[in-house]
Amino acid sequence: MRFVEAWRVALTALRANRLRSGLTMLGVIIGVAAVVVLVAIGTGTKNEVEEQVEGLGSNLLVVVPGRVDFGAAPTASRLQLSDVDAVTRIVGDRSRVAVTVTSGETVRAFSKSTFTSVLGVLDTTPNVFVRQVGRGTYFNKSDVDTQRRVAVLGASVARALFGDRDPVGQQANIAGVRFRVVGVFAPLGQSLGVDRDNEVHIPVTTAHRLFATNRIDAIAVKAPDRTSIDALATRIVAELSKRHPETEFSAVTQEQILGVLGDILGVLTGVLAAIAGISLLVGGVGVSNIMLVSVRERTREIGLRKAVGARPRDIGVQFLLEAVLLTSLGGTLGMAIGVGSALLVAAVSPVPAAITWWSLVLAFGVSAAVGIVFGVVPAQRAGRLDPVVALRSE
Amino acid sequence: MMPAVVARDLSRTYELDGVSVPALRGVSLEVAAGDYVALVGPSGSGKSTLMHLLGGLDRPTAGELLIGGRDVNRLDPAAMATLRNETIGFVFQAFHLLPRTTAVDNVALPLVYRGGIRAAERRRRATAMLARVGLGHRLDHRPNQLSGGEQQRVAIARALVTDPVVLLADEPTGNLDTATGQSVLTLLEEINAERGVALIMVTHDLEVAARARRRITMRDGVIV
Ligand SMILES: Nc1ncnc2c1ncn2[C@@H]1O[C@H](COP(=O)(O)OP(=O)(O)O)[C@@H](O)[C@H]1O
Numbered sequence: 001m002r003f004v005e006a007w008r009v010a011l012t013a014l015r016a017n018r019l020r021s022g023l024t025m026l027g028v029i030i031g032v033a034a035v036v037v038l039v040a041i042g043t044g045t046k047n048e049v050e051e052q053v054e055g056l057g058s059n060l061l062v063v064v065p066g067r068v069d070f071g072a073a074p075t076a077s078r079l080q081l082s083d084v085d086a087v088t089r090i091v092g093d094r095s096r097v098a099v100t101v102t103s104g105e106t107v108r109a110f111s112k113s114t115f116t117s118v119l120g121v122l123d124t125t126p127n128v129f130v131r132q133v134g135r136g137t138y139f140n141k142s143d144v145d146t147q148r149r150v151a152v153l154g155a156s157v158a159r160a161l162f163g164d165r166d167p168v169g170q171q172a173n174i175a176g177v178r179f180r181v182v183g184v185f186a187p188l189g190q191s192l193g194v195d196r197d198n199e200v201h202i203p204v205t206t207a208h209r210l211f212a213t214n215r216i217d218a219i220a221v222k223a224p225d226r227t228s229i230d231a232l233a234t235r236i237v238a239e240l241s242k243r244h245p246e247t248e249f250s251a252v253t254q255e256q257i258l259g260v261l262g263d264i265l266g267v268l269t270g271v272l273a274a275i276a277g278i279s280l281l282v283g284g285v286g287v288s289n290i291m292l293v294s295v296r297e298r299t300r301e302i303g304l305r306k307a308v309g310a311r312p313r314d315i316g317v318q319f320l321l322e323a324v325l326l327t328s329l330g331g332t333l334g335m336a337i338g339v340g341s342a343l344l345v346a347a348v349s350p351v352p353a354a355i356t357w358w359s360l361v362l363a364f365g366v367s368a369a370v371g372i373v374f375g376v377v378p379a380q381r382a383g384r385l386d387p388v389v390a391l392r393s394e
Numbered sequence: 395m396m397p398a399v400v401a402r403d404l405s406r407t408y409e410l411d412g413v414s415v416p417a418l419r420g421v422s423l424e425v426a427a428g429d430y431v432a433l434v435g436p437s438g439s440g441k442s443t444l445m446h447l448l449g450g451l452d453r454p455t456a457g458e459l460l461i462g463g464r465d466v467n468r469l470d471p472a473a474m475a476t477l478r479n480e481t482i483g484f485v486f487q488a489f490h491l492l493p494r495t496t497a498v499d500n501v502a503l504p505l506v507y508r509g510g511i512r513a514a515e516r517r518r519r520a521t522a523m524l525a526r527v528g529l530g531h532r533l534d535h536r537p538n539q540l541s542g543g544e545q546q547r548v549a550i551a552r553a554l555v556t557d558p559v560v561l562l563a564d565e566p567t568g569n570l571d572t573a574t575g576q577s578v579l580t581l582l583e584e585i586n587a588e589r590g591v592a593l594i595m596v597t598h599d600l601e602v603a604a605r606a607r608r609r610i611t612m613r614d615g616v617i618v
């Protein structure tokens with residue numbers, strides 16, 4: 001009964017000061033909305049990056065020269081096709097080994113031109129990575145062996161050069177050399193604002209002549225199964241180190257990449273949540289402030305309630321409820337606004353956003369807790385008021 | 395029958411900016427159940443201070459005080475609140491009604507804090523009490539829609555709705571004109587007579603003081 005009265009009084013008080021309650025709530029609304037949106041963006045980014053890394057294929061192993069260290073300068077590659085043959089002997093299956101040598105080049109067809117990444121690769125690429133050819137075919141081993149000038153275009157490149165026409169069988173000019181388009185990749189779309197369809201694949205041997213180099217940037221191996229990845233990595237690195245004693249090599253597995261990316265993005269999400277949490281805290285301080293004002297304004301009312309039998313606890317609960325009501329109402333509104341904004345961001349911008357139930361539970365729980373924490377001091381102050389002093393106040 | 399209040403050698407000293415103000419200096423009195431006591435004395439003599447102590451709103455600095463048989467020195471703040479709720483009705487000079495709250499809700503407020511009484515029952519009792527003080531037709535009026543005399547009647551109904559042992563009235567007519575004040579006094583005296591609730595009233599009206607069963611005069615914090 002007393003508790004019901006406390007609810008009623010708290011609600012009445014909030015309604016009596018609509019504008020003030022609204023402004024106080026605004027701090028909490030903004031804080032909670034910020035937590036929800038920023039966590040959604042962090043989570044969405046993490047999901048997307050992980051999806052992409054996983055989407056590359058399974059049981060992947062990438063060998064690069066140099067140490068894989070964020071911030072380390074890239075090491076000039078001394079890898080050559082003979083090293084690839086050595087790796088292939090270790091793997092025992094040519095179709096599981098892929099290579100890249102990359103260069104940015106201008107590609108022309110008819111009167112159109114576009115600047116894109118040209119990748120010199122083996123015919124095994126679609127087998128090692130998940131890459132689907134939408135039209136035409138990928139090139140084959142004999143194209144690689146004979147340095148044929150054939151190219152497979154990314155969907156964006158195909159659209160830029162040929163528009164709605166079918167590029168397969170058409171000529172394209174790469175870095176001043178004529179190539180025949182044999183296929184077009186199925187579109188992959190954008191991720192994190194980067195167009196993944198903006199690339200062209202040509203045989204690695206052709207690329208070496210075109211780029212006037214014989215280097216290989218990286219070797220990728222698709223292990224037969226999960227358990228053999230690490231052993232394979234060790235053997236490949238050992239072999240390459242023997243062949244190039246002056247160079248260090250690193251093998252990176254998909255799992256390691258996922259782990260590192262997950263850590264980075266997890267920290268990012270945490271930092272975003274913490275920043276948003278600070279605004280929630282500021283909102284809480286606002287609640288505390290307003291509650292103290294409310295207690296002062298209603299001192300006479302408190303005195304009267306005490307005079308007719310309200311215990312310190314009854315008064316304390318009444319004011320605590322008022323604070324919790326303020327923040328949980330603000331929290332609910334903030335959650336709605338946060339979810340709405342996150343969906344909007346995901347819909348109209350390349351920034352991904354994923355709403356997670358835990359961020360909602362957390363945001364609401366924290367806002368209610370903020371109400372309790374920041375309501376306790378004003379509530380205690382109200383509960384301890386001396387009735388005689390309170391009644392005399394004006 | 396147990397006395398309504400027993401005070402022995404009560405004193406109350408206020409500490410104000412490091413200065414001690416002895417408002418009560420050794421007051422002893424006993425008020426029987428159903429008694430009618432007029433408390434008179436010049437301004438500043440300690441009447442209100444004594445009323446606050448007798449009403450359980452304040453605690454004595456020294457001395458013994460039993461209200462309805464309970465020793466206030468042994469009660470914690472929560473128990474004091476319960477004592478006020480169950481034993482005491484207080485009528486203030488300034489009415490002290492909750493604004494934006496109807497007469498019937500104002501009167502029912504002490505029952506809310508008593509606990510365990512349903513809303514319908516609270517309303518029934520408050521309505522009956524308002525009818526008794528002549529405001530049966532003003533149930534849902536708010537204080538700002540009532541005259542001063544009517545507001546004080548609402549306050550009296552609120553003080554009585556819990557069936558207290560003692561009704562304390564500190565200059566209840568101080569904010570009212572003479573005629574209205576007279577009718578409020580008459581109401582208080584009627585209620586004292588018909589309900590057997592002890593009435594302790596601070597007044598400056600010597601006629602009223604003469605009508606009371608007992609008169610206690612204070613000066614400089616002591617009974618003379
Ligand atoms: N809260 C207080 N703090 C300090 N002095 C007070 C306080 N309340 C009353 N007094 C002093 O105590 C004395 C008695 O006051 P009071 O009981 O209000 O007298 P009365 O009601 O008879 O006019 C006065 O001198 C008054 O100034």
Ligand SMILES: [Mg+2]
Pocket residue numbers: 441442443
């Ligand atoms: Mg006085």
